[in-house]
Amino acid sequence: DAKTTQPNSMESNEEEPVHLPCNHSTISGTDYIHWYRQLPSQGPEYVIHGLTSNVNNRMASLAIAEDRKSSTLILHRATLRDAAVYYCILRDWDSGSRLTFGEGTQLTVNP
Amino acid sequence: DGGITQSPKYLFRKEGQNVTLSCEQNLNHDAMYWYRQDPGQGLRLIYYSQIVNDFQKGDIAEGYSVSREKKESFPLTVTSAQKNPTAFYLCASSSEDRGRETQYFGPGTRLLVL
Numbered sequence: 001d002a003k004t005t006q007p008n009s010m011e012s013n014e015e016e017p018v019h020l021p022c023n024h025s026t027i028s029g030t031d032y033i034h035w036y037r038q039l040p041s042q043g044p045e046y047v048i049h050g051l052t053s054n055v056n057n058r059m060a061s062l063a064i065a066e067d068r069k070s071s072t073l074i075l076h077r078a079t080l081r082d083a084a085v086y087y088c089i090l091r092d093w094d095s096g097s098r099l100t101f102g103e104g105t106q107l108t109v110n111p
Numbered sequence: 112d113g114g115i116t117q118s119p120k121y122l123f124r125k126e127g128q129n130v131t132l133s134c135e136q137n138l139n140h141d142a143m144y145w146y147r148q149d150p151g152q153g154l155r156l157i158y159y160s161q162i163v164n165d166f167q168k169g170d171i172a173e174g175y176s177v178s179r180e181k182k183e184s185f186p187l188t189v190t191s192a193q194k195n196p197t198a199f200y201l202c203a204s205s206s207e208d209r210g211r212e213t214q215y216f217g218p219g220t221r222l223l224v225l
Contacts, residue, residue, distance in 0.1 A: 031210075032210055032211050034213075041199075041219070041221075042218060042219065043115075043201045043203070043216030043217050043218055043219050044154070044201070044203075044214075044216050045216065046213045046214070046215065049211075049213070087153070091210030091211070092210040093209070093210050093211050094209055094210060094211075095209070095210050099146075099154065099156075099203075099214060100153075101153030101154040102153050103151075103152070103153060104153070
């Protein structure tokens with residue numbers, strides 16, 4: 001799976017939008033972009049994934065650059081419960097098995 | 112509710128002892144996975160199973176063993192050969208072992224060596 005680069009940490013204020021960036025310059029045409037998050041002492045939780053078009057769900061939005069070399073996870077109104085480590089992961093459409101988790105971005109949400 | 116359960120939440124192992132971590136899912140998923148997480152690190156794949164009665168080694172299988180006799184169960188045994196077993200162990204499942212599929216994780220088991 002291709003490599004992703006994320007900032008080590010970011011801060012936000014409660015009820016403000018948060019934009020979490022991810023660079024993946026070596027992405028291939030068949031790589032899906034997945035986002036997971038991990039709250040302290042819990043298992044990772046799926047957030048969203050996409051291939052080419054922007055995606056929305058009840059948790060977040062995923063904005064994918066036209067050249068697909070970067071993407072941004074958008075939390076529209078951060079809450080204290082959104083404080084977690086956010087992982088951006090590329091996975092080939094067909095191959096499975098390992099989810100290659102890097103160190104992710106630690107998001108701090110201030111009240 | 113559908114989901115993945117892991118037990119126990121905390122497990123203590125004495126030197127030279129084998130211990131078994133439980134993972135059960137009622138999502139009717141074919142694929143199941145075991146990951147290990149060390150403090151401040153990402154997850155590393157230990158073993159995975161794409162279907163009942165079949166499993167494959169992941170990146171760090173040495174000192175671990177698994178079985179997949181039932182679709183809903185994928186227990187992990189940490190053997191005495193695993194010299195540094197203290198870690199957070201996470202079980203996951205997905206409908207099939209494809210990159211487009213979402214993996215669902217259990218709450219984890221924290222293993223400590225006495």
